[in-house]
Amino acid sequence: MKKSLSIVLALLLLLTACQVMPDDDQSLASTPSSITPPPSSSVVPPSSSTASTVPTTQPTVPPTTQPTVPPETNPNLPPVLTDFDTEDGTAFITYPFPNVELMPNWVPPAECLVDHLYWVVESTKECILICDEPIYSRSYTKTDTHIFFVKESEPTKVYVTAIGDFSNHQLFYESTYGNVSYMIVVSRLEGYLQFVADEKKFIMLDMTTGEIVLSMEQYYIELAHIGTVPHQEDIEIREWISFRGKLSEDALNGQYFYYWKTGEVKPDTSL
Numbered sequence: 317m318k319k320s321l322s323i324v325l326a327l328l329l330l331l332t333a334c335q336v337m338p339d340d341d342q343s344l345a346s347t348p349s350s351i352t353p354p355p356s357s358s359v360v361p362p363s364s365s366t367a368s369t370v371p372t373t374q375p376t377v378p379p380t381t382q383p384t385v386p387p388e389t390n391p392n393l394p395p396v397l398t399d400f401d402t403e404d405g406t407a408f409i410t411y412p413f414p415n416v417e418l419m420p421n422w423v424p425p426a427e428c429l430v431d432h433l434y435w436v437v438e439s440t441k442e443c444i445l446i447c448d449e450p451i452y453s454r455s456y457t458k459t460d461t462h463i464f465f466v467k468e469s470e471p472t473k474v475y476v477t478a479i480g481d482f483s484n485h486q487l488f489y490e491s492t493y494g495n496v497s498y499m500i501v502v503s504r505l506e507g508y509l510q511f512v513a514d515e516k517k518f519i520m521l522d523m524t525t526g527e528i529v530l531s532m533e534q535y536y537i538e539l540a541h542i543g544t545v546p547h548q549e550d551i552e553i554r555e556w557i558s559f560r561g562k563l564s565e566d567a568l569n570g571q572y573f574y575y576w577k578t579g580e581v582k583p584d585t586s587l
Contacts (some may be wrong), residue, residue: 318388332401332429336541344519359416360429378553381424382515382584382587385459388483390453390523390524390528392523393407393461393462393476393478393486393487393488393523394462394476394477394478394484394486395478395481396461396462396478396479397479397481398479399479399480400479400480402460402461402479402480403570404437404438404439405436405438405439406435406436406438407433407434407435407446407453407456407458407463407479408433408436409426409431409432409433409434409453409456410429410430410431410432410434411430411431411453412430412431420477421466428443429445429452430450431451431468432445432447432449432450432451433445433446433447433451433456433462433465434446435463435479435482436447440538444482444545445482446463446465446482447465447467447485448468448476449468449469450467450468451465451466451467451468452467452468452471452496452497454497454498454499454539455471455496455497455498455499455511456499457499457500457501457509458462458479458501458504459501460479461478461479462476462477462478462479463476463477463479464476464488464499464501464509465477466496468498471495471496472490472491472494472496473487473489473490473494474487474488474489474490474491474499474509474511475487475488476488488509488523489509489510489521489526490522491513491519492511493514493515493517493519494513494514494515494516495513495514496511496512496513496540497513497514497515497539498511498512498538498540499511499512500539500541502541505542507522507523507524508520508521508522508523509523510541510542511542512537512539512540513536514536515535515537515538515561516535516536516537516538517531517532517537518522518531518532518533518534518537518540518557518559519531520532520542529556530542530576532557532559532574532576533560534561534563534574535561535562535564535565535567536561536562537559537561538559538560538561538569539559539560539561540557540558540559540560541557541558541559542556542557542558542563554578555573555575555576555577556573556574557572557573557574557576558572558573558574558584559571559572559573559574560572563581564576570583570584571583572584573586
């Protein structure tokens with residue numbers, strides 16, 4: 317009797333262990349949780365005339381740190397002069413109209429050729445010609461040690477000269493993205509040359525390695541930069557590109573922020 321009861325109990329335990337999991341539980345057990353994939357590393361822009369709000373090339377190295385070689389010791393740049401006072405003056409272009417914002421008020425513009433790049437010494441008012449042919453008005457910029465500029469006759473080539481050694485011009489970079497229409501080096505990211513090409517593409521170039529670390533494409537870009545976002549506490553300077561331009565053919569020219577990690581564009585409300 318005891319032996320028979322033991323056999324029955326063993327069979328009951330075996331049947332309980334072999335019960336089939338309910339459909340809902342089985343589905344949960346076999347289906348992984350949803351994971352949002354990261355943005356594609358290569359996004360093809362739309363073929364229509366509408367705005368492209370995603371970069372054609374995602375950054376290979378996010379610009380979170382400065383390059384290891386500072387501009388003044390960069391082997392790709394002309395040697396820095398030690399006997400020239402780089403703080404007693406500035407580089408500028410003479411425009412055919414008065415412009416206090418772009419030209420210091422102590423510059424004697426009557427002595428300078430229009431659309432030519434000069435260095436003017438503040439203490440003596442001496443004007444030193446840097447380039448003897450016209451350059452693009454928005455395509456020059458400088459660091460504490462060097463001046464970068466683009467000639468009208470060679471709109472894809474960026475030249476560089478050390479401040480004080482103005483006759484020694486070197487070809488620093490040639491754009492394969494189109495004519496360089498705007499160029500800047502910002503104080504907090506001095507190791508990067510930022511420029512606009514073909515009035516559609518924003519490029520951020522590591523001046524030490526020559527690598528493109530960030531890019532953006534929009535319908536029209538007048539100017540753009542990363543690293544200077546005034547009066548915007550919620551904007552992380554290395555994650556947003558500030559630009560002025562148009563998002564589509566029919567849009568008005570406006571100021572925008574572009575979040576390069578996701579392609580999000582939002583108006584600049586600080587103006």
